[in-house]
Amino acid sequence: MKITSLNVNNFKNSEKERIEFKDGINIIFGDNAAGKTNLLEAIFLFAAGKSFRGSKDKNFVRFGQDYAFTEIVFENKSGNCKLGIKLFKNAKKQIFREGVQISKLSEYLGLFRAVIFTPDHLNLVKGSPEFRRRFIDLAICQSFPRYVATASEYNRILAQKNALLKNRIDSEDLLEVYNERLSFLAAHITSNRLKFLKQLQPEAKAFQHDMTNGAEELSLDYISQAGEGFESTDDIKNRYLDIYKSKKEQEKYKGVTLFGPHKDDFTIFINKKNARLFASQGQQRSAVLSLKLAEGELSNKLTGEYPVFLLDDILSELDSKRxxxxxDTTYGKQVIITGCDKEFFSGLESRNKIYVENGRACFYT
Structure with missing residues (x-):
């Protein structure tokens, strides 16, 4: 898989730009706040349907404009494809496939896939559980687009239940309806995450082993609010039904939903020790690198082709070995790298270096 071009109109600090990409390594360089990461964000929208920074749609629109538009042309194993997204300040985004508007994210998610690696990912080991949940969910939705609809509905029902609890509305029947639906959705989210981590672990383990010359063994353990040792998706659903029933008064007192996959986490172990507690900074960085490379490897095994690798100013954060x-690991795949110093990239074999200034691609070298 490779992206051949990106068009952006009124997207963040870019007025109107067209950028072309080539096979192998593509380098986007320029000063801080020049708009390099914005371009990666525009690309990643087509992989996950959302920003890897957590930006809202309205924040993509250039100041003083009513909407933003971004479009990519890429090649996958099925041939050439063109996708577009129109983003508004006060309206729902519009999605286009080959110039024709489509109504569902699932109609385009999975067509283009990308692995994003930013300096923030270096906190994957020690950061908050929310960060690790986001890592799992963004990866799953690219290979299993239907997961997006499940997660979106879960978040919507969760918000409705929380509003009910917060406002102290006395409606046992409605609360029961919410709990029934949440249990069903929670079971499917948990099942998908467990399956994904089970598939990701051997890939990450292999990278960690290779990177450390066999000195370190990486493993992963999913921590669910519903417990462990699940027999089936129905088993998970029934456990959540029991939890919501037994903890109903506690949730009503707190005014918020206390249990569900929105509270789950996973633990990273190195040589059977919790990496968050015992790993050195170097070991943590190796573990994160293994997880991100494993994400790309698993995508290839699930779909039959490698995703595009987006490295946002990450090389400057790694030592020479990493x-x-x-x-070396991404050699032969399409990689788009951002950074500030052109000289930093002088040793890289790249056919495409793009200088960005104030949201504009000024020249190619």
């Missing part, structure tokens, strides 16, 4: 490892 920088070489990620470049």
């Amino acid at each position: 920088k070489k490892y990620i470049l």
Whole structure:
């Protein structure tokens, strides 16, 4: 899989730009706040349907404008494809496939896939559980687009239940309806996450083993609010029904839903020790690198082709050994790298270097 071009109109600090990409390594360089990461964000929208920064749709629109538009042309194993997204300040985004508007995210998610790696990901080991949940969910939705609809409905029902609890509305029947639906959705989210981590672990383990010359073994353990040792998706659903029933008064007192996959987490172990508690900074960085590379490897095994790798100013955060490892591992795949210093990239074999200034692609070298 490779992206051949990106068009952006009124997207953040870019007025109107067209950028072309080539096979192998593509380098986007420029000063801080020049708009390099914005371009990666515009690309990643087509992989996950949302920003890897957590930006809202209205924040994509350039100041003083009513809407933003971004479009990519890419090649996958099925041939050439063109996708577009129109984003508004006060309206729902519009999605286009080959110039024709479509109504569902699931109609385009999975067509284009990308692995994003930013300096923030270096906190994956020690960061908050929310960060790790987001890592799992963004990866799953690219290979299993229907997961997006399940997660979206869960968040919608969760918000409705929380409003009911917060406002102290006395409606046992409605609360029961919410709990029934949440249990069903929670079971499917949990089941998908467990399946994904089970598939991701051997890939990450292999990278960690290779990177450390066999000195470190990486493993993952999903921590569910519903417990462990699940027999089936129905088993998970029934456990959540029991939890919501037994903890109903506690949730009513707190005014919020206390249990569900929105509270789940996973633990990263190195040599059977909790990496968050015992790993050095170097070990943590190796673990994160293994997880991100494993994400790309698993995408290839599930779909039959590698995703595009988006490295946002990450090489400057890695030592020479880890920088070489990620470049060697992604060799032969399309990689788009951002950074501030052109000289930093002088040793890289790239046919395409793009200088960005104030949201504009000023020249190619």
